Amino acid sequence: MTALLRHRLLWPVVILIALLLLNVVFTDNFLSVQMKDGHLYGSLIDILRFGAPLILVALGMTLVIATSGIDLSVGSVVAIAGALACLRISELGDQNSVGGVLSAVALTLGLSLLLGAWNGFLVAGVGIQPIIATLILMVGGRGLAQLITDGQILTINSSSYKLIGGGYWLTLPFGIIIVLAMVALTAFLTxxxxxxxxxxxxxxxxxASRLSGIRSRGVIIMVYMFCALCAGIAGLMVSSNVSSADGNNAGLWIELDAILAVVIGGTSLAGGRFSLSGTVLGALIIQTLTTTIYSIGVPPETTLLFKALVVTIVCLLQSPAFREKAFHRRRRPPRAPSAVEEKVKVPA
Structure with a gap:
């Protein structure tokens, strides 16, 4: 029981359950999941479906933060990916062509990997601080996405592309299946x-890693490429769900939600140990919080403040120092050994 209370994911789980219970109070049949036309529907399914892009971006962000880095450009990569894919599909003679859609997806993911390699090169090769290196692409990438769409919302009509973010497979939204596959692959590799x-x-x-024979530069470049790949897939999901690309608003501020999800999940911004399960849990908390805001009728002008307040509470509850002060828990000083224990030496 003591080990459970000290588990680093205890408070995030408690907060997630509390948010779900709050939705149960304000929304009828919130926990019900129904089967219609061979597809699963319900509020819980919607949370997973709409939270899929954030989970993907946070997954890549976890590995970047684990190397003591940060990637502020993921929102711009989301916008670029959606813009390029929609532009390529709009130029097809048949927008429902599976081959044409797959070529657009492959081109988009290839560009995402290239953008990630650029970030990794600036950080590991040139030696620029990660927050500055990725800030360059954060600003320039958003402009590139608007250049691709010519500053307009680019609309397409492709049922094949719609499958990625708005379709279903094996009764589940296809986006959830993509997330499950990516999480499983990342967990296996790491x-x-x-x-x-x-x-x-x-x-x-x-x-120290470099001196011990680890090619740290290669590892850093690889994690930035993986992070951009996850953002590129998220961009495909976002744009396909609405069958359009908006270079200005697609993926806007998703990098901040991703960083919050990683921190809530227990990964330290200082680098080192990381938690994939904690990141997924953190992303679900943020998406459930967004759903809760709409269900309880929080005024739109106070939405961001309410969201910031809840995230602050979660982070404080995760802090051992704060819990000790808030709940008046004092660590017991180590007991001094008795005279008998001093004389008795346990052999090594």
Missing amino acids: RRLALGLLIESVGGNAE
Whole structure:
């Protein structure tokens, strides 16, 4: 029981359950999941579906933060990915062509990897601070997305592309299946292979890792590429869900929500150890909080303040120092050994 109370994910789980219960009070049949036309529907399914892009972006952000870095450009990559895919599909003679859609998706993901490599090169190769290196693409990338769409909202009509963010497969929204696959793949690569240890080692001390034979620059470039890839997939999901690309507003501020999700999940911004399950939980909290704001009727002008307040409460509850002060818990000083214990030495 004591170990459970000290678990780092206890308070995020409590907050998530509290938000769900609050929705139950204000929304009828909130927990009900129904099958219609072979598809699952319900508020819980909607939370997973609308939270899928954030989970993906936060997943990539976790590995970047684990290397003691940060990526502020993921929102711009989301916008670029959606804009490029929609532009390519709009130029097809048949927008429902599966081959044409797949080529647009492949082109988009390739560009996303290239953008991630650019960020990694600036950080690991040139030595620019991560917050400055990614800020360059954050600003310039948003302009690039608007250049691709010519400053307009680019609309398409492709049922094949619609599947990515708005379609269903095996009774579930296809976006949820993509997220499950990406989380499983990331967990396998970082927890079943040595990659996770390499990332944590670089985040703990990059110079010591380099001296021990780890190619820290390669690891850093790789995690930025993975983060951009996740953002690119999220951009495909966002644009396909609404069948349009908005270079100005697509993915706006998603980088901040992703950082919050990572922090709520227990990953330290200082780098080192990271938690994929905690990140997914943090992203679900943020999406459930957004749903709660609409369900309880919080005025639109106070939405951001309400959201910031809840996130602050979650972060404070996760802090051991704050809990000790708030709940008047004092650590017991170590007991002095007795005279008998001093004389009796346990053999090594």
